Amino acid sequence: MELKFERIAGRSKPFYLLSCGLAGLVAAGVYSTWLMHDQGLHLSGMSSRIPWGLPIVMAIFYIGLSAGSLVISSLYGVFGKLEYKPFARVATYMALLLMIGALLSILTDQGRIDRVVVEPFSHFNFLSMLSINPFLYSSYILICAAYLIVMMAGNEKWTKILALIAVLWAILVHSGTGAIFGFVPRALYNSPLLPPSFVAAALSSGTALMILVILALFRLTGRPLDKAPVLWIGRLLAVLVLIAGYLVLVENAHRLYAHESRAAERFFLLGGAHSLLFWGGLLLVGSVLPLLILFHRRAGASIRWVAVAAVMVVAGVLCERYLIVIPGLAYPPDLFPGWTITQSPIEEGIASYAMSLYEVLQALGVVALMGLLFLWGLRTLRLLPTEARRPTEFPARAVAIGCP
Amino acid sequence: MKRQRRSLIVVALVLMAAPLLYAVLSFAARPAPRPLWLEPPAPNTSCILPTAVIRYDHMQHLKNLRDQVMREGRREELTGARAQGLTSCRGCHAHRERFCDRCHERASVRLDCFGCHVY
Amino acid sequence: MGKTMERRKFLKTGALVGAGAAGAYGLPLLTSLRASAGNALAPSAKCRWGMVIDLTKCPPNCTACVDACKRENNVGSTGDRLRDIYRIRKVTIESTLAVGVAPKAVPLLCNHCDEPPCALVCPIKATYKREDGIVIVDPHRCMGCRYCVIACPYNARHFNFRENDQRPNPAYPKRQRGVAESCDLCAHLLDQGKQPACVAACEGIQAKALCVGNLNDPASEISALIRNHSVKRLREDLGTEPKVFYIGL
Numbered sequence: 226m227e228l229k230f231e232r233i234a235g236r237s238k239p240f241y242l243l244s245c246g247l248a249g250l251v252a253a254g255v256y257s258t259w260l261m262h263d264q265g266l267h268l269s270g271m272s273s274r275i276p277w278g279l280p281i282v283m284a285i286f287y288i289g290l291s292a293g294s295l296v297i298s299s300l301y302g303v304f305g306k307l308e309y310k311p312f313a314r315v316a317t318y319m320a321l322l323l324m325i326g327a328l329l330s331i332l333t334d335q336g337r338i339d340r341v342v343v344e345p346f347s348h349f350n351f352l353s354m355l356s357i358n359p360f361l362y363s364s365y366i367l368i369c370a371a372y373l374i375v376m377m378a379g380n381e382k383w384t385k386i387l388a389l390i391a392v393l394w395a396i397l398v399h400s401g402t403g404a405i406f407g408f409v410p411r412a413l414y415n416s417p418l419l420p421p422s423f424v425a426a427a428l429s430s431g432t433a434l435m436i437l438v439i440l441a442l443f444r445l446t447g448r449p450l451d452k453a454p455v456l457w458i459g460r461l462l463a464v465l466v467l468i469a470g471y472l473v474l475v476e477n478a479h480r481l482y483a484h485e486s487r488a489a490e491r492f493f494l495l496g497g498a499h500s501l502l503f504w505g506g507l508l509l510v511g512s513v514l515p516l517l518i519l520f521h522r523r524a525g526a527s528i529r530w531v532a533v534a535a536v537m538v539v540a541g542v543l544c545e546r547y548l549i550v551i552p553g554l555a556y557p558p559d560l561f562p563g564w565t566i567t568q569s570p571i572e573e574g575i576a577s578y579a580m581s582l583y584e585v586l587q588a589l590g591v592v593a594l595m596g597l598l599f600l601w602g603l604r605t606l607r608l609l610p611t612e613a614r615r616p617t618e619f620p621a622r623a624v625a626i627g628c629p
Numbered sequence: 630m631k632r633q634r635r636s637l638i639v640v641a642l643v644l645m646a647a648p649l650l651y652a653v654l655s656f657a658a659r660p661a662p663r664p665l666w667l668e669p670p671a672p673n674t675s676c677i678l679p680t681a682v683i684r685y686d687h688m689q690h691l692k693n694l695r696d697q698v699m700r701e702g703r704r705e706e707l708t709g710a711r712a713q714g715l716t717s718c719r720g721c722h723a724h725r726e727r728f729c730d731r732c733h734e735r736a737s738v739r740l741d742c743f744g745c746h747v748y
Numbered sequence: 749m750g751k752t753m754e755r756r757k758f759l760k761t762g763a764l765v766g767a768g769a770a771g772a773y774g775l776p777l778l779t780s781l782r783a784s785a786g787n788a789l790a791p792s793a794k795c796r797w798g799m800v801i802d803l804t805k806c807p808p809n810c811t812a813c814v815d816a817c818k819r820e821n822n823v824g825s826t827g828d829r830l831r832d833i834y835r836i837r838k839v840t841i842e843s844t845l846a847v848g849v850a851p852k853a854v855p856l857l858c859n860h861c862d863e864p865p866c867a868l869v870c871p872i873k874a875t876y877k878r879e880d881g882i883v884i885v886d887p888h889r890c891m892g893c894r895y896c897v898i899a900c901p902y903n904a905r906h907f908n909f910r911e912n913d914q915r916p917n918p919a920y921p922k923r924q925r926g927v928a929e930s931c932d933l934c935a936h937l938l939d940q941g942k943q944p945a946c947v948a949a950c951e952g953i954q955a956k957a958l959c960v961g962n963l964n965d966p967a968s969e970i971s972a973l974i975r976n977h978s979v980k981r982l983r984e985d986l987g988t989e990p991k992v993f994y995i996g997l
Contacts, residue, residue: 265925266892269910272830276894276907336907336926338890339741344891348872355895356871409899410986447923558901560856560982561841561997567851568840570814572830573903699886704939713919728893745887745921 228310229611230377233446235604242297244600247593249370257583266336269584274576275554277627279584280334283591284327285423286546288362290539291323292395292424293431293465295369297458302376302388308454312439314376318608319438319599320395320431321369326595333587354405361398368394377607397422412489413480413553422472423549429465430542432458433515433535440532442609444520449612452528459531463519466538470512472478489556492575499552502544511541514536551578578604665735668727676721677710691715691742716748796881796991797933798963800973801855803996805957808853811960814838816949820934822922824912833906833950835931836946837967854997855946858883858904858931859982859990866896866905866930875928881963881991882933890927901986903931933960963991 242581271278298316300309335341345359372387400420407419436458443450480490493501498528515534517524524530555576560566603609672678676683678690695716697703712715722728725748733740742748817836818825825832836857843849864883867875874890877883885896897905911925920936923929934944943951943960950958961970973979979993 262926265910266907267828267831271894271909273897273906273909274830276897276901325904336891336894336928340891342874344889346872348874348889349874350871353871353895355869355893359871405895409869410901411898517893524967554898558903559982560902561854562983563843563845564841564852565844566839567842570829570834570837571832571903573839608778686972695888699884700876702880702935702939714950740996741888744924747918747921 228462230314230607231609231611232605232607233603233609236598239531240600244597247597247600250593251590251597253586254593257586258590260331261583261587262338268581270580271580272369272572272576272578274557274572275578277334277550277554278578279580279588280330282550283588284330284334285402285549286430287323287327287330287591287595288399288542289423289427289542289546290431290434291320291327292399292427293429293433294320294323294435295391295395296428296432297435298372299388299392302384303373303392307386308451310437311610312454314373314606314608315438315442316390316435317369317373317376318602318606319435321366321392322595322598322602323431324362324366324369325598326591327449328366329594330588330591333420337349339419354401354408358401358405361394363403365391365394365398396424399427406553411553411558412486412554413493413556416476416480416573418472418479419474419549422469422476425465425469425472426542426545429462429469430539432462432465433538433542436462436535437532440528442603443613446609448609449614451614454613455528456526456531459519459525459534462535462538463516463525463530466512466515466519469542470508470516473501473507493548493552495557496552496575499548503548506544507541511544512536515541554578662735665731667731668722668724670721671723674721677717715742715746719748760982761801765836773793783938785898794964796963797860797938797960798855798881798970798993799860799933800959800961800970800979800993800995802957802959802973802977803852803854803994805955806853806855807953807955808840810839810953810955811957812949812953813855813946816945817931819916820920820937820945822912822920823929824910824914824922826910831907831909833908833929835906835929840932854994856902856904857930857946857992858933859902859988859992860933862989862991863987865899865901865988869895869899873893879936882935884932884962885928885930887927887929892926892928894928901988902982902990907957
């Protein structure tokens with residue numbers, strides 16, 4: 226049976242209502258961004274000690290999600306698995322949108338937006354991760370777009386080549402993003418494990434998001450969907466969550482063990498509200514519970530439970546992104562070993578960060594813009610298949626690995 | 630259906646072109662611009678460069694000076710009439726808003742100088 | 749048959765993914781090799797500015813240097829502890845190792861490292877080390893990414909969160925909101941053969957706790973101070989090679 230892709234009609238009332246709601250959020254985001262730049266970034270919750278806040282947290286969250294989407298599309302593009310072909314176009318489109326969202330988040334976070342499109346491409350410092358990454362990000366967007374175009378044109382040879390390039394590029398992009406933090410000499414940043422752990426968390430969160438997107442799309446548009454490939458993606462998710470969790474575990478165990486980072490790690494594990502995000506958000510909700518669900522014989526074979534696990538993983542990785550950025554900044558460098566600073570005109574010691582409404586609105590605006598582009602992309606591009614059923618000429622692979 | 634879509638495209642194009650059209654038409658309807666009046670420099674002074682050069686190349690000159698002072702730490706050109714760098718012009722052209730700003734406004738040039746430098 | 753084909757394909761792709769990861773690590777590795785080659789000390793330079801702070805001469809409750817710096821460099825202040833800018837600030841430190849040790853007042857400023865982490869991470873070289881060793885922000889270029897603020901292990905960098913309209917010194921520009929800021933050892937004054945504002949202010953109150961001079965000149969006052977006293981630099985273990993020396997820390 227030939228797989229057919231089509232546009233969604235996009236003429237229903239909920240479609241327009243959703244579009245209007247998202248457009249409203251975009252407008253709110255644009256307004257708060259404009260306000261923050263008109264008045265100064267002090268309107269955000271950022272301060273001298275915590276100069277990176279929610280926009281950067283969200284940016285690295287989107288970057289991660291983008292990689293995971295690409296992995297789903299690569300199941301068809303690189304590995305040639307026909308049962309994932311129905312999802313390949315949507316996944317690539319998502320990867321593209323998420324990277325654009327990430328770039329937007331980073332751009333609007335700069336102090337001088339008027340310089341941000343010019344300077345990174347006219348003055349370089351290839352010793353700086355932030356100088357390499359603009360090139361990686363923009364080229365990644367182009368590669369994803371090219372990949373989507375050849376896939377939609379049905380050119381199988383180039384689909385395969387570009388899919389491979391895109392996946393390799395995604396790994397480069399994510400290692401680079403992890404290195405922005407991992408290569409900086411701060412107690413909770415400095416870690417060679419951060420780039421790989423960033424990649425692992427990226428892949429697991431993106432895979433989880435794709436499960437949710439696939440389920441929502443096929444359910445809402447009333448398209449028939451074969452259970453087996455989604456359940457197999459659930460298995461993949463379980464493996465990715467295991468790897469990500471393992472890397473986080475090793476990183477933190479090392480920090481706790483080494484004398485010089487023990488105090489910092491104690492602050493990370495037991496030092497305040499962010500510790501709750503670590504134990505409750507990342508470990509319990511983001512790793513342990515989804516693993517229990519996905520490896521459970523019956524729950525792991527139920528679409529509903531896999532969806533629950535996917536929601537948990539996405540939430541857990543959002544917590545992890547927060548934990549990468551903020552506690553590392555909040556924990557002060559030890560300026561005078563053996564001494565403590567008792568008086569200072571600025572904030573010394575452990576710094577505090579309270580995100581402001583403006584930052585939240587800006588983040589929501591970026592999410593809404595991606596949602597809007599996604600909806601209207603579904604309406605204008607042939608992204609969705611008429612149905613996603615097991616191709617008859619292929620044996621059911623999902624059965625072979627034990628999914629009912 | 631197809632007709633509807635086509636008319637939608639036409640409407641969208643017209644809407645997009647409207648600001649441009651408005652600008653062109655309002656520009657055409659305006660009377661010819663009066664010659665620019667710049668405040669004459671203080672009497673008995675001369676510019677650091679010939680008028681034609683400073684008029685058309687002052688931005689390049691200022692940028693070079695900036696990079697020399699800022700990036701190379703070389704201040705040998707900041708002597709005499711140029712001692713104050715960018716704001717040395719104040720010595721002859723007392724009012725920025727009657728000198729710099731006039732031309733820049735007419736030419737729609739957005740400056741990034743006087744947010745920091747006092748002129 | 750089909751199984752082995754699949755496996756071969758899988759291995760091939762795996763190897764390619766591995767190569768991608770190696771590339772991702774190779775790049776930073778290569779660049780950092782270049783970093784340690786390019787940023788080495790430049791003893792050949794005629795002038796290498798440094799600073800000595802004698803804590804034994806620094807009066808505990810005096811903020812003459814801080815105030816003079818704000819006046820000279822047009823640094824505004826709004827009373828916002830979280831976001832105010834201090835190119836130089838004075839902190840009080842107390843010992844955590846022994847009781848009964850008298851607290852010390854310590855001026856903190858940019859250490860003008862020979863291996864500045866801020867300049868290393870600045871994506872557009874808006875922050876850079878001048879040939880004479882001064883680490884300086886080019887406010888004409890800075891786009892306000894704040895990566896340097898994060899990379900500085902001395903909390904000596906700040907960001908202009910607000911527009912500042914306090915301009916006590918009309919001869920010197922101020923900064924607009926949205927760019928990074930830190931001490932530049934009053935490079936504009938040093939270049940004219942004058943003393944930085946903080947040093948002049950410290951001399952003005954007869955304390956003479958601060959001294960700025962040429963580290964490459966054996967006859968300079970600063971070289972003599974470093975020779976004749978036991979001096980300490982902040983967190984020398986980080987390998988940043990600061991050029992601000994403390995006596996009595």
